[in-house]
Amino acid sequence: MVNIETNIQNTKYRPEDIQGNIVRGYNFKYVRHLILEVSDVKAARRFLAASVSDDSGDVPSITRETSWKKKPESCFNIGFTYEGLKALGLSRKQLASFPKEFVEGMTKRALKIGDFGESAPETWPAPFDQPDRVHIVASVHAKNIKSIDGIQDIVARSFNVIGVRDGRALDKGKIVFGYVDGISQPKLKHVHDPSEDKDDQPINPLGVVLLGYPTRLEGVLFSLPQPEKELGFNGTFNAFRVLSQNAAEFETYLTEAAEDLLKHKDIDHLLPAKEVKLFGKGHTRKSAIREIVAAQMLGRWRNGVPYETSPDTPNPDPEVSLTNFNYGYKSRCPVGAHMRRANPRGGPIVQHVANRTRRIVRRGMVYGPDFDPSKPDNEERGLLGNFIGANLGAQFEAIMYDWLNLGLQHPDITGSNDPILGANSRETSWFDLTLKNGGKIRLRGFPRFITSRGGAYTFLPSIRAVKYLSDLSG
Amino acid sequence: MSKTEGWFARYVDTLQSRGWFKFVSKYIVVPYWIWRAPKPKLPGGPRVSPQPSDNIQRMMNLIMPLKDPSPIGRATAVSVVAQNVDEIFAGLDNVGTVHFARFLLLDDKLCMISAYDGDFSNYIRDFIVTVGSVFDEIMTQIDGGDDLIPTEHNVEKFIEWVHEHDLFQAPDYPTHMFALQDEAIGREPNKPPHMIQSLPRDLILQLHANPNISLGGGYRSYPGFTAAQVRDKFGVGW
Numbered sequence: 043m044v045n046i047e048t049n050i051q052n053t054k055y056r057p058e059d060i061q062g063n064i065v066r067g068y069n070f071k072y073v074r075h076l077i078l079e080v081s082d083v084k085a086a087r088r089f090l091a092a093s094v095s096d097d098s099g100d101v102p103s104i105t106r107e108t109s110w111k112k113k114p115e116s117c118f119n120i121g122f123t124y125e126g127l128k129a130l131g132l133s134r135k136q137l138a139s140f141p142k143e144f145v146e147g148m149t150k151r152a153l154k155i156g157d158f159g160e161s162a163p164e165t166w167p168a169p170f171d172q173p174d175r176v177h178i179v180a181s182v183h184a185k186n187i188k189s190i191d192g193i194q195d196i197v198a199r200s201f202n203v204i205g206v207r208d209g210r211a212l213d214k215g216k217i218v219f220g221y222v223d224g225i226s227q228p229k230l231k232h233v234h235d236p237s238e239d240k241d242d243q244p245i246n247p248l249g250v251v252l253l254g255y256p257t258r259l260e261g262v263l264f265s266l267p268q269p270e271k272e273l274g275f276n277g278t279f280n281a282f283r284v285l286s287q288n289a290a291e292f293e294t295y296l297t298e299a300a301e302d303l304l305k306h307k308d309i310d311h312l313l314p315a316k317e318v319k320l321f322g323k324g325h326t327r328k329s330a331i332r333e334i335v336a337a338q339m340l341g342r343w344r345n346g347v348p349y350e351t352s353p354d355t356p357n358p359d360p361e362v363s364l365t366n367f368n369y370g371y372k373s374r375c376p377v378g379a380h381m382r383r384a385n386p387r388g389g390p391i392v393q394h395v396a397n398r399t400r401r402i403v404r405r406g407m408v409y410g411p412d413f414d415p416s417k418p419d420n421e422e423r424g425l426l427g428n429f430i431g432a433n434l435g436a437q438f439e440a441i442m443y444d445w446l447n448l449g450l451q452h453p454d455i456t457g458s459n460d461p462i463l464g465a466n467s468r469e470t471s472w473f474d475l476t477l478k479n480g481g482k483i484r485l486r487g488f489p490r491f492i493t494s495r496g497g498a499y500t501f502l503p504s505i506r507a508v509k510y511l512s513d514l515s516g
Numbered sequence: 517m518s519k520t521e522g523w524f525a526r527y528v529d530t531l532q533s534r535g536w537f538k539f540v541s542k543y544i545v546v547p548y549w550i551w552r553a554p555k556p557k558l559p560g561g562p563r564v565s566p567q568p569s570d571n572i573q574r575m576m577n578l579i580m581p582l583k584d585p586s587p588i589g590r591a592t593a594v595s596v597v598a599q600n601v602d603e604i605f606a607g608l609d610n611v612g613t614v615h616f617a618r619f620l621l622l623d624d625k626l627c628m629i630s631a632y633d634g635d636f637s638n639y640i641r642d643f644i645v646t647v648g649s650v651f652d653e654i655m656t657q658i659d660g661g662d663d664l665i666p667t668e669h670n671v672e673k674f675i676e677w678v679h680e681h682d683l684f685q686a687p688d689y690p691t692h693m694f695a696l697q698d699e700a701i702g703r704e705p706n707k708p709p710h711m712i713q714s715l716p717r718d719l720i721l722q723l724h725a726n727p728n729i730s731l732g733g734g735y736r737s738y739p740g741f742t743a744a745q746v747r748d749k750f751g752v753g754w
């Protein structure tokens with residue numbers, strides 16, 4: 043009676059079967075995401091076959107998780123949308139074995155993930171205005187643009203390139219809005235990433251990020267695309283997002299908030315005048331308050347220092363760990379801060395079973411021109427984000443819907459959205475700053491700072507699965 | 517479309533008021549129209565909304581057909597629920613987003629009615645994580661339930677199954693139904709706009725696809741608060 047056809051488990055971790063940039067990051071300077079349509083299915087299959095063969099000719103080889111001795115000039119990886127798998131010739135039955143979120147695709151899940159109003163898929167520019175034609179997102183990471191151009195030319199021989207998105211890494215891991223990003227990632231069993239050595243958060247089973255292994259939800263196994271050994275194992279899902287960040291509006295809001303706060307009766311509980319010096323040279327009380335607002339909204343100071351363990355200054359002496367802290371009932375890090383919403387760690391939450399279960403891997407790069415706060419402009423810039431996890435519904439969507447928006451995890455924030463990322467409007471937005479005396483000051487009137495400008499749910503197959511796809515016929 | 521909007525359409529629109537014709541319409545006209553312009557079954561449960569207050573205190577009306585609808589089978593189903601009461605309480609506590617849940621036995625169906633906060637899939641998934649064994653036992657009594665056991669290994673499938681067996685919640689304003697019907701067949705809602713006169717016809721056809729529905733999404737006598745907000749306010753811990 044028990045269903046045994048599915049859920050044979052992967053027993054051995056084989057990095058050579060897993061695409062790179064999933065369980066460990068690359069740290070390249072440049073990325074180009076090529077948005078591809080399968081226009082000639084035979085050519086597409088030939089390309090895929092070459093990309094995983096020992097002798098790929100001039101076709102770029104798909105980069106694997108296997109450690110490299112010398113860092114290559116570039117890396118090549120590939121993700122397929124549901125439409126893409128269909129175009130490559132997966133049977134109806136196989137297609138139906140994929141989870142519903144993926145089958146429906148990002149644009150149909152819009153309301154769930156906050157893509158309405160200015161973020162609605164109907165407003166997205168090409169190529170994302172035609173989601174049916176977005177078949178593949180191939181990502182080239184490289185040390186320089188020239189090698190990216192070369193790879194694009196080769197890809198274009200086998201696919202119709204319907205759009206590209208270029209990203210780059212800013213100095214010191216910064217992103218638009220000036221925060222350092224890429225600090226917290228789920229640590230995984232079997233994977234050694236030296237950058238995570240000092241992170242003392244509990245280790246996650248591989249099933250958080252790869253299909254076919256035990257998951258973080260006790261006893262639960264996620265279902266696999268069929269045939270599972272050939273197609274499902276060692277694959278994962280990705281929410282690729284083009285997120286535009288309105289830097290000018292963000293900086294303006296910080297100034298407005300600081301000016302209002304300076305007049306607030308409780309300002310001494312937020313920043314006593316004598317503590318301005320903790321912010322370092324050149325800071326006024328107003329500029330320091332701006333930084334406090336930015337830090338509380340995110341959960342880290344813009345230099346990456348956690349607000350939880352260093353609530354008084356971005357420059358704690360002695361230094362504090364960037365990764366090791368937890369939240370509690372008396373935390374100074376606001377419950378509504380972006381980072382605490384996205385990963386409440388062991389802190390109190392309504393869904394007792396969900397602590398530490400909705401982890402995702404984030405791989406993002408900045409797009410658009412540099413922003414100079416002293417000469418604000420309204421050019422489009424933001425984040426090309428990959429939000430990766432074995433189950434889009436249980437991880438990415440669960441975070442977006444209940445936690446980043448809505449704020450279901452804690453009664454004090456329910457009904458409010460993430461101050462940085464949420465689907466806010468000036469009329470209804472609110473965010474509670476925490477004070478030294480345990481009190482709060484409520485900020486209001488901030489707009490939606492981040493809007494979606496495109497994206498797709500993709501399946502990142504294993505190397506074996508790419509081979510399987512290339513062998514399809516018909 | 518224009519042809520079908522002619523005399524026959526107008527005629528069907530008046531069906532409900534033609535008492536003497538009800539017999540014929542029931543056995544000939546409606547079946548013909550169902551064949552002519554079938555409506556897909558509309559999905560169950562509350563719809564996603566950008567409005568935070570629409571996303572809390574949401575209703576689930578899960579209607580599960582019993583495998584054995586005889587008095588013996590019905591009695592077994594009742595005892596399975598009764599034996600799991602402690603686990604159900606533990607589940608409610610750990611899931612944290614449920615206001616209340618109750619079971620009804622109606623003819624050959626076991627129903628689970630609940631009010632919960634937030635996302636439906638998270639609610640069901642979290643329940644499986646906490647008390648999957650309860651659902652496993654209940655599913656042994658349900659027609660088609662065996663394919664879903666153990667629920668912990670069929671999470672996605674189980675969530676879909678519950679979604680399919682959750683009653684469609686008809687909009688409070690009947691005309692909003694048009695938009696949902698359009699969406700279900702992949703059309704842009706209300707383009708072109710629907711004739712209000714066709715509402716009775718569309719409702720009849722929809723009730724063929726969704727024989728049991730919930731009229732509206734439930735009414736509240738006070739604004740929506742989450743279970744945790746209520747517990748917090750009354751100091752009973754959350």
Ligand code: HEM
Pocket residue numbers: 217218219221222223224225226227285287340342380381382384385402404424425427429438441442463492
């Ligand atoms: C442009 C949009 C976004 C910006 C500017 C942004 C910014 C940041 C920053 C600066 C951090 C702290 C750095 C770190 O701990 O690594 C962070 C952490 C994080 N963000 Fe975002 N983020 C964005 C979108 C998202 C989205 C869409 C999600 C989720 C679905 C998300 C989930 C997370 C998570 C899980 C963490 C780590 C929290 C932890 O483990 O403690 N972010 N984000």
